[in-house]
Amino acid sequence: MTVRETGHARAASLEFHGVTKRYGRGESAHGAVNDLSFAVPAGAICVLVGPSGCGKTTSLKMVNRLIEPTEGQILLDGVNVMTENVTALRRRIGYVIQQVGLLPHLTVGRNVAIVPSLMGWSKQRQSARTDELLSLVGLDPERYRGRYPVQLSGGERQRVGVARALAADPPLMLMDEPFAAVDPIVRERLQDEFLRLQHELAKTILFVTHDIDEAIKMGDLIAVMEAGGRLAQFGSPDSVLAHPASDFVAQFVGEDRGLKRLSLVTIADLSLEPSAARPGLPTFGPGTKLRDALSVLLAADTSGGVALDDAGKPRGFVTVDAIASALAEGRGTVANP
Ligand SMILES: Nc1ncnc2c1ncn2[C@@H]1O[C@H](COP(=O)(O)OP(=O)(O)OP(=O)(O)O)[C@@H](O)[C@H]1O
Ligand SMILES: [Mg+2]
Incomplete structure (x- = not known):
């Protein structure tokens, strides 16, 4: 079975409307995310980028409802995620967390097939899909499907994490610093592979990084966030580099933003x-x-x-x-x- 035949063309649009997350009450209340609004068209990669603690992970987790917003709405294909059945919602959203989070007691094959097995796919369909995805992310199924996570390199684990998130062909992928745990050379290879893959899959992707170079490389759109969970700028990487909206953005994208634009x-x-x-x-x-x-x-x-x-x-x-x-x-x- 080829990837095309699995009907992966589905991709969902994603919108944040005035999304706020506050922790604590009264005096001690603090906003992790503040009045965040932006829209990602179906099939685009949007990168949330900003310094540590600016609310990137919180924003991501509000999409699949691991965290519930205090105010505002998140729409997936126009539907408020808070109105959907949470289990059904999560099965429609691939999630790659930092450190990958593979289950150590399951083989690579069973890790990749977690969501399909929860969805009651036949064993045959699960294993066909698993082999297809392992090949897709550059891991020979014969060699890798029976191994345990501990028997993989960091880069291989990241690939399995991506394969697992793609398993049920979700219209939306959430990726939280998916390539942060590997060395720069492996990271660059994973980024290139992923962009090639995305060229074919055309998923809608919300991708988190604190690395502006990764944001520029991976994003069709980038949302630069700053302390207090505020959106500092939203636009194409090139427009952010060419016209930083504030001193904060100019500083964050770096003095060499002219050079960065050369590759865009x-x-x-x-x-x-x-x-x-x-x-x-x-x-x-x-x-x-x-x-x-x-x-x-x-x-x-x-x-x-x-x-x-x-x-x-x-x-x-x-x-x-x-x-x-x-x-x-x-x-x-x-x-x-
Ligand atoms: N459960 C919680 N209770 C209170 N404050 C929290 C909670 N979870 C997160 N925060 C705060 O919310 C803010 C945003 O956290 P978040 O994890 O979204 O940051 P981040 O941008 O992902 O940072 P990093 O780049 O370090 O991963 C931080 O100031 C954090 O301390
Ligand atoms: Mg984070």
């Missing part, structure tokens, strides 16, 4: 001086990232190259200066999806 903005986003074909100079397709164009220009030791349009015709002349000034002016901002 493409040649197609630049307005350029028209150019004819110039034999001998490098050419760039419209999807070329500015970072890649810049390294080609610097390596070729040339003052410029030719940007091509979709049809492969010369569209304009790209120079190092044009790239630098586009970044400085915050031009080429990609609209929100």
